Amino acid sequence: KAGVTQTPRYLIKTRGQQVTLSCSPISGHRSVSWYQQTPGQGLQFLFEYFSETQRNKGNFPGRFSGRQFSNSRSEMNVSTLELGDSALYLCASSQGQGGNYGYTFGSGTRLTVV
Amino acid sequence: AQRVTQPEKLLSVFKGAPVELKCNYSYSGSPELFWYVQYSRQRLQLLLRHISRESIKGFTADLNKGETSFHLKKPFAQEEDSAMYYCALLQYQAGTALIFGKGTTLSVSS
Numbered sequence: 001k002a003g004v005t006q007t008p009r010y011l012i013k014t015r016g017q018q019v020t021l022s023c024s025p026i027s028g029h030r031s032v033s034w035y036q037q038t039p040g041q042g043l044q045f046l047f048e049y050f051s052e053t054q055r056n057k058g059n060f061p062g063r064f065s066g067r068q069f070s071n072s073r074s075e076m077n078v079s080t081l082e083l084g085d086s087a088l089y090l091c092a093s094s095q096g097q098g099g100n101y102g103y104t105f106g107s108g109t110r111l112t113v114v
Numbered sequence: 115a116q117r118v119t120q121p122e123k124l125l126s127v128f129k130g131a132p133v134e135l136k137c138n139y140s141y142s143g144s145p146e147l148f149w150y151v152q153y154s155r156q157r158l159q160l161l162l163r164h165i166s167r168e169s170i171k172g173f174t175a176d177l178n179k180g181e182t183s184f185h186l187k188k189p190f191a192q193e194e195d196s197a198m199y200y201c202a203l204l205q206y207q208a209g210t211a212l213i214f215g216k217g218t219t220l221s222v223s224s
Binding site (some may be wrong): 056090 | 146148150157158159160163165200204207208209210211212213214215216217
């Protein structure tokens with residue numbers, strides 16, 4: 001069974017640009033969440049989606065947005081990139097509507113903003 | 115505020131020694147807690163959930179509501195246990211979200 005797939009693995013963008021990251025969950029998993037990992041702040045929750053609906057959102061500015069498609073694949077978008085957005089962005093999928101079964105994480109997309 | 119605290123950034127032990135990775139939480143309700151592990155150059159993966167009360171790779175963790183702790187223990191450390199360990203609390207707020215501690219690096223040497 002394929003794991004959680006995130007593309008691309010690496011991205012380098014310039015300040016002010018926008019970026020879209022993609023995540024394909026494990027087959028049959030309908031819940032997808034996104035996390036930002038940085039050395040200073042650690043792992044921080046961005047969004048949670050279930051059946052194409054955003055169910056929860058973390059404490060991030062409106063420049064961070066996301067969506068989920070009918071096949072459960074998800075994308076997140078960051079507009080007007082800032083240097084501080086440089087991070088590893090992790091996608092995780094879960095059975096059911098929440099993470100009580102535990103999340104399966106992807107390898108992440110490493111975003112560098114220059 | 116809901117919070118997870120892992121007081122040690124680094125824990126170094128010798129092979130065969132007991133290991134205890136500390137985790138304390140703050141949560142107004144019945145907590146659901148997890149330990150995740152990240153081995154070098156691998157993805158973050160679930161190690162164990164407190165609900166299932168299981169032992170994975172020799173690790174166990176007991177929820178102590180009185181002390182608001184969920185420490186991870188292993189009686190005899192192995193070199194392959196060297197990794198970053200994260201304690202996480204599942205928060206219910208409309209949907210769900212994991213609140214992670216800052217992590218503890220476990221280094222096991224021979």
